[in-house]
Amino acid sequence: MTTILLAIAAYLIGSISFAVVVSKVYGLSDPRTYGSGNPGATNVLRSGNKGAAIWTLVGDAFKGWLAVWLTIRFAAQLGVGDGAIAVVALAVFIGHLWPVFFRFEGGKGVATAAGVLLALDIWLGLATLATWLIVAYAFRYSSLAALIASVFAPFYYGLLFGVEPQLFAVLVMCGLLVWRHAKNIGNLMAGKESRIGSKSKGAAAAAKKK
Template sequence: MYTILFAIAAYLIGSLSFAVVVSKLFGLADPRTYGSKNPGATNVLRSGNKKAAALTLIGDGFKGWLAVWLAIRFGPRFGVEDSGIALVVVGVFLGHLWPVFFRFVGGKGVATALGILLALNGWLGLATLVTWLVIAYAFRYSSLAALVAAVFAPFYYGLLFGSTDGILLAIVAMSILLIYRHRKNIGNLLAGKESRIGDKKKAQK
């Protein structure tokens, strides 16, 4: 019973779309109406407001971290075991992708996934972040960096803990969902049409 409650709470936390909330606070256009129409930090950056983009990135990462940290910290006293933590991981991530508060139109999950991994294990999150940074620096494609990091995250978890458990399966599910959400980017990468980091694009208002 408590495991389900923690998972539902995680989904609701994940449903807080910081891209939309921060844009509204800064008087910016709804990120779902311009650019890639993705409510995430990268699209908010297209508005030209770096502070809003940074706050979006931090907020999306923090909510992933918070939901999992709360489950790890307080879950055991309510009988929430590793399988319950795995449900929380999936719950908060699904909340970000399909937020109930914003008509189920969410982001692609990169920052939220990083927050989740950092909460599970600092080294796990750091290794995944370094992977993203290396690929992003080498190829200047944010989407490619996210895809490679998503593939390596489950591998890093297995390397750190050396076991197959519910949490590993949750990370695999999260990686698959993240790759799925980047399907348009994959098409653009294959066609050579994907925008590089640093390319200047004006928001389409």
């Protein structure tokens, strides 16, 4: 029962869409209405507001980190183990993908996944983030960086800790992340994917109307 309650709490935390909340605070258009339509930091950046994009990134990563860190921190008191931690890791990520507070229209989960990995282990998170940064810097494609980092994250976990319940959670999380990037994969293959920092015409037009 404790694990179920923790999973529900984690899902609700994950359901807070910082892309939508931060955009409202900054007076920007709903990120689901322009660019890729994805409520995430990369799409918010297409609005031209770097501050909003940074806060979206921080918020989405923080919620993933918070849910997992709290579970690890109070695992002994709650009487739960690695299985519950794995369930919480998945629940907060799924909350971001399908948020109950925003008609189940969520993001792709890159920042939230990063937060989860950092909470599971700082070196795991940093290694995955370094992979993302290297690919993003080299190719300027956020989606490509996310896809490659998603492939490497389970490998890093297995290398560091071997086969544990959390490894299963990382595998499922990364599999979902790749699945959510299906359209981006098609765009990359067709040479139509937007590069990091490119401004959305739809966002610019919406901003002018305000």
